Amino acid sequence: MKNDKRKFITIGFLGCLLFILLGTIHVSQGQASAGYFNFWQQLWHDEQQQNFLLHSRLPRFVIGCLAGSSLAVAGMLMQTMTKNPLASASTLGIHSGANFFVVAFAVFFPHLSGKHPLFLAFGGGLIAAMLVWGLVGKTLDPVRVALTGMIVSMLFASFTAALQLLFANEASGLFLWGSGTLLQLDWSGVQFAWPWIGIVLLITLAISRKLDVLLLDEEAAIGIGEKVGLIKLVGWLAAIFLAAITVAVVGPIGFVGIIAPHVVRLLGLRLHFSMILGNIVVGALLLVSADILVRIISQTSELPVGAMTALIGGPWIVYLAMKMGRSVRGKSAPLGGHVLFPKKGAVYGVLLIITICLFFVSLRFGGTEFTPLHLLGQELAHNTYVWNFRVPRILVSFLVGMLMAAGGVLFQSVLRNPLADASVLGVTSGAGMTAMLFMILFPGLAYLFVPIGAVVGAFVVTGLILVCSSRGGFQPVTLLLIGVSISAVCSAIIQILMVKSKLYAAQALTWLSGSTYGSSWDHVWMALVTSLILLPLIYYFSRTYDALIFGEEVAIGFGIHTSRLRLWMIIVGVIISAISVSIVGTIGFIGLLAPHAARRIVGIKHQAVFPVSILLGGMLLLAADFLGRYVLAPNEVPAGLLVSIVGAPYLLYLLKKSGQVKVR
Numbered sequence: 196m197k198n199d200k201r202k203f204i205t206i207g208f209l210g211c212l213l214f215i216l217l218g219t220i221h222v223s224q225g226q227a228s229a230g231y232f233n234f235w236q237q238l239w240h241d242e243q244q245q246n247f248l249l250h251s252r253l254p255r256f257v258i259g260c261l262a263g264s265s266l267a268v269a270g271m272l273m274q275t276m277t278k279n280p281l282a283s284a285s286t287l288g289i290h291s292g293a294n295f296f297v298v299a300f301a302v303f304f305p306h307l308s309g310k311h312p313l314f315l316a317f318g319g320g321l322i323a324a325m326l327v328w329g330l331v332g333k334t335l336d337p338v339r340v341a342l343t344g345m346i347v348s349m350l351f352a353s354f355t356a357a358l359q360l361l362f363a364n365e366a367s368g369l370f371l372w373g374s375g376t377l378l379q380l381d382w383s384g385v386q387f388a389w390p391w392i393g394i395v396l397l398i399t400l401a402i403s404r405k406l407d408v409l410l411l412d413e414e415a416a417i418g419i420g421e422k423v424g425l426i427k428l429v430g431w432l433a434a435i436f437l438a439a440i441t442v443a444v445v446g447p448i449g450f451v452g453i454i455a456p457h458v459v460r461l462l463g464l465r466l467h468f469s470m471i472l473g474n475i476v477v478g479a480l481l482l483v484s485a486d487i488l489v490r491i492i493s494q495t496s497e498l499p500v501g502a503m504t505a506l507i508g509g510p511w512i513v514y515l516a517m518k519m520g521r522s523v524r525g526k527s528a529p530l531g532g533h534v535l536f537p538k539k540g541a542v543y544g545v546l547l548i549i550t551i552c553l554f555f556v557s558l559r560f561g562g563t564e565f566t567p568l569h570l571l572g573q574e575l576a577h578n579t580y581v582w583n584f585r586v587p588r589i590l591v592s593f594l595v596g597m598l599m600a601a602g603g604v605l606f607q608s609v610l611r612n613p614l615a616d617a618s619v620l621g622v623t624s625g626a627g628m629t630a631m632l633f634m635i636l637f638p639g640l641a642y643l644f645v646p647i648g649a650v651v652g653a654f655v656v657t658g659l660i661l662v663c664s665s666r667g668g669f670q671p672v673t674l675l676l677i678g679v680s681i682s683a684v685c686s687a688i689i690q691i692l693m694v695k696s697k698l699y700a701a702q703a704l705t706w707l708s709g710s711t712y713g714s715s716w717d718h719v720w721m722a723l724v725t726s727l728i729l730l731p732l733i734y735y736f737s738r739t740y741d742a743l744i745f746g747e748e749v750a751i752g753f754g755i756h757t758s759r760l761r762l763w764m765i766i767v768g769v770i771i772s773a774i775s776v777s778i779v780g781t782i783g784f785i786g787l788l789a790p791h792a793a794r795r796i797v798g799i800k801h802q803a804v805f806p807v808s809i810l811l812g813g814m815l816l817l818a819a820d821f822l823g824r825y826v827l828a829p830n831e832v833p834a835g836l837l838v839s840i841v842g843a844p845y846l847l848y849l850l851k852k853s854g855q856v857k858v859r
Contacts, residue, residue, distance in 0.1 A: 206462050210476040217483050221259070222252040224490045254379035259486050259500075260479040261385070261392050262377070262445050263455075265437040267478025268399060268471055270452020271459070272434040275409050275467070276427050280457065281341035281515055281676075284320070284438035285449030285508075288347030292323025293442040294373055295351040295358075302362045313391065317439035323347055324435060330847055341512075343847065345679045350843035357836045361827060374690060375448035375501025377486050384444045391440050395433050396475065402429060403467040448501045449683075450508020451481050457511070481507075492691070502687040509684035516676045517663055542797060546810045550593070553814060557589045557821040583715075591714040592820040592834065593813040594722035595779050596789075598771045600812025601733055603786025604793075604805055605768035608740045609761045612674060613791070613849055617653075617772035618783025620678035624685035625656025626776040631692050646721065646777035653773035656681055657765065709782030709835025711820050718778045725774050729767055730809065737801035740764075782835035784842025785812050791849070 223234040270283035284290050296319025300307055307315075327344045355373065379385070399406075408421045409430075417423055441448065458481075459473040485503040492498060558581070599617070606615040617623045629652025630645050637644065660681060664674040739760060775782070789812035790804065797803040819834040826832070 206464070206473060207476065210480065214476065214480060217480060217487065218256060221256050221483050221487055222248055224252070224487065250381055251379065254382050254385050255377050255486070256483065257385050258379055258388065258445060259377045259483045261388050262441040262448060263451055263478035263480070263482030264396070264475040265392050265441050265478070266448060266451040266482070267455030267459075267474035268396060269434040269437040271456040271467075271470055271474050272399065272406075272430045272437075273452070274456050275406055276430050276434075277340060279340050281453065281512065282344075283450070283452030284434070285348070285447070285452060286341045286512070287327050287344035288323040288351060289320035289435055289438050290442060290447035290449060291348040291351035291355070292319040292321075292326075293317070293439050294447045295319055295355045296322075297442065298355050298358050298373065302358050312443040313387075313439060316442040317436055319351075320435045320439050320442070323351060324431070330851055342676050342679065345676070346843055346846050349839065350847075353836050353839040353843060357832055357840070360836075361830050361832065372446040374499030375446040375504070376499050377445055377482075388440055388444045392437065395436055395440075396471070398429075399433050399471055400468060402426065403471055406430060406467040446499075446501065448482065448504055450504045450511065451478055451485075453508055453515075454511050455481055457515075498691060502690045505683050505687035509680045509687070512680040512683075513663055513677050516680065542807060543810075546807065546814070550810060550814055550817075553817050553821070554589060554593075557592075557817060558585060587716050587719050588711050588714040588820065589817065590719045591722055591778060592711050592817045594719070594726055595711075595775050595782075596785055596813040596816030597726060597730065597809040598722065598775045598812075599782070599785035599816070600789035600808045601730055601786075601805070602768045602771040602775070603788075603790045603812070604740075604801070604808050605733065605764045605771075606786065607790055608801065609764040609768070610674065615674070616784065616787035617768065617775075618682075618781070618785075619675060619787060619846065620657075620660055621680075621682035621685060622653050622657050622660075622678075622769060622772050623776055623781050623783055624682040624689070626650070626653040626773040627781040628652055628685040628688050628692075629655075630773075630777050631689055635692055646774045649773035649777040650770055652685075653769045653776070654766075656685065657769050661765075709780040709838075710823075710831075710833035711779050711816075712831065712833070714778070721774065722778055725771065729771060733767065734802075734805055736760075737805050740801040780833075780835065782816070782838060784838050784846070785815055787849075788812075788838075788842055788845060789815060791845075 219235075266284060273282040273284070273287065274280055276282075293316035296315045297312060300315050327340065327347050330343050330347075331340050359373070405421065405426045408419070409423070409426065438452075455474050455478040456470070458477050459470050462473065464470045464473045482500070482504070485507065486500045489498045489500050489503045492503075603616045606617060606620065607613060626649040630649040632652075633645055633648035660674070660678055663677050772786075789808045792811050793804045793807040797807050815838065816834060819837040823832040823834050823837055
C-alpha cells in the first residue's frame with residue numbers, strides 16, 4: 196500500500212510537469228498561431244490572441260483532458276470487470292452503438308437529439324454492450340470478447356454510414372464529429388460535460404476498494420461476503436456512462452481506453468484508487484498529445500483526433516493479440532458443409548438462371564426504367580445511357596463479386612480458417628489505403644497505376660498480418676483480431692488522406708463503404724482480364740486445395756509442396772483483392788459469405804465449391820448493387836454497406852460457432 200502510494204506521488208509529480216508542458220504547446224496551436232514562442236510573446240499585448248485562447252483553445256484543451264480521463268477510466272473499469280486487457284469502449288462496440296443512436300435521432304427525431312444527447316448515447320452504448328455480452332456468453336474469453344465487440348462496432352458503423360449517406364442534410368455536420376474531434380467554439384461543451392464526468396469519477400473513487408475485490412477469483416470474493424454482481428453492475432454503468440458523455444460531446448474517440456490502463460499498470464500501480472487517479476492523468480495526456488500531433492499534421496484543416504488515436508492504438512492491439520496468442524489454443528470450425536444438392540449440374544443450372552434474371556432486372560430498373568420490349572428492341576441498342584452507365588455497372592458488379600468470392604476461397608483454404616476473408620483480415624483496407632494514396636499524390640497518372648498501388652498495399656498488409664500471427668500459430672480468432680486492428684489503422688490513414696485532400700464527406704463515405712457507382716468500360720475490361728487469367732488458374736489447382744483441408748502431413752504425403760502452394764495461393768488472393776478494391780472501393784464480406792454458402796450447398800470439394808462460390812459472389816454483389824439503386828431511389832445506398840449489414844451479423848454467427856478458446 197505504501198509502495199503504491201509512493202509510486203503514485205512520484206508519477207503524479209512527473210505527470211504534472213509533462214501536463215503543463217503539453218498544455219502550453221496545445222493552446223499555442225491553431226491556424227491563426229505564429230508558433231509556440233511567438234504566441235506567448237504576442238499573448239500579452241494582442242487582444243485577438245487572447246480571444247482565441249479564451250474562447251477556442253482553452254475549451255479545446257479542457258475538453259480533451261475531460262474526454263481523455265473519462266475514456267481511460269472507462270477502459271480500466273471494463274478491463275477489471277471482464278479481466279480482459281483488450282476491453283474498452285471502442286473494442287466492445289459501445290462507441291459505435293452510442294454514435295449510431297445519436298445520428299439516428301438527429302435524422303428521425305431532431306427535436307429530441309439536441310435536448311438529450313447524453314441519454315441517447317448512453318442508451319446506444321448500453322445496447323451494444325448487452326449485444327456483445329449476449330453473443331460471447333459467460334466465458335468472457337479476452338480475444339473473443341474484443342473480436343466480437345469489434346464486429347459489433349463494424350455493424351453499427353455500417354448503419355451509421357448508411358444514415359449519413361441517405362440523409363445527408365439531416366446528418367450534416369456530424370461527419371467530423373462522428374470521427375472524433377476536440378474542436379470547440381465556446382465553453383458550452385465543457386459546461387455540459389464536467390459535472391457529469393466529475394460525479395461519475397467520484398463514484399468510481401468511492402467504490403475503488405470494492406473494485407479491488409474483483410482482482411480475486413469470483414468465488415473467493417463471494418466467500419468474503421462481497422456482492423460481486425452489484426459491484427459489476429455499478430462498474431459497468433459508470434464505464435458506459437463515461438463513454439457516453441465523451442461521445443455526446445466530442446464523438447467516438449477510440450483506443451485511449453486500451454492504452455492508458457496498460458500504461459498505468461506498466462508504471463506499477465495496482466490498487467484501483469491509485470489506478471483511477473493515474474488513468475485520469477495518463478488519459479488526459481494521451482488525448483492531448485494525440486490532438487497536438489493532429490494539429491501539426493493538419494495545419495490548414497481540421498483532422499479528427501480519432502484517426503490519430505486509431506493510428507496509435509491499432510499497433511497496440513496487434514501487440515496484445517500477439518502476446519495473448521501464445522497463451523490460447525484456438526479450435527476452429529472445420530471448412531465443412533452439407534451436400535444439400537448432390538446433382539452439381541442442377542445447381543449450376545439454377546444459379547445461372549438466377550444470374551440471368553438478376554442481369555435482366557438490374558438492367559431494367561434503376562434511375563430510369565425500361566420495359567421488356569425496350570430491352571429486346573432496337574431502342575436499347577441506341578440508348579447511350581444504358582450502354583455507357585448501366586451495363587458497365589452491372590458487369591462490374593458481377594465480375595468483381597466473382598473475384599472477391601475467389602479470394603475468399605483461397606484465404607479460407609490456405610489458412611484453414613472459416614473466418615478468413617480479405618476484408619476481415621485487413622487486406623482490403625490496406626489495398627484501399629495505397630490506392631487512395633496513389634490517386635491523391637499522383638492525380639495525373641493513368642488509372643492503371645491505381646491497381647498497382649492497391650496490389651503493393653495489399654501485399655504489405657498481408658505480410659504484416661502473417662508475420663504478426665505466426666507466433667500464435669495462426670490461431671483463427673487471433674489472426675482475425677490482428678487483421679481487424681490493422682484494418683482500423685489503414686482506415687484511419689484513409690481518413691487522414693481524405694481530409695488532407697479536401698474530399699467531400701459524401702465522397703469519403705462512398706469510398707469507405709464501397710460502391711459500383713461511376714463504373715466504366717475501363718473497369719469492366721480490368722475486371723474481365725483479371726477474371727479470365729486468374730479464375731481458370733485457381734480452378735485448375737482446385738483438387739490440390741482439397742489436400743490442405745486434412746492438414747500438412749496428409750498434403751505432404753500426396754507429394755504436394757505445401758509451402759510453395761500456400762505462397763502462390765496467398766499471392767493470387769492478394770492480387771485479386773487489390774484489383775477488386777481499385778475498381779469498387781472497400782467492399783467486404785463477399786469473400787466470407789459466398790464460400791460458406793457454397794459449402795453448405797455442394798460440400799467441401801473445391802472443384803464444386805469454387806464455381807458455385809464465384810457464381811454466388813457475383814450474384815451477391817449484383818443483387819446488392821441493384822437494391823442499393825432501387826429500394827430508396829432516387830437515393831443510392833452503396834453496395835458495400837448493404838453487404839456489410841448482412842455480412843457482419845453472419846461473421847458474429849461464425850465467430851460464435853467457431854469453437855472454444857482454451858487457455859493452456
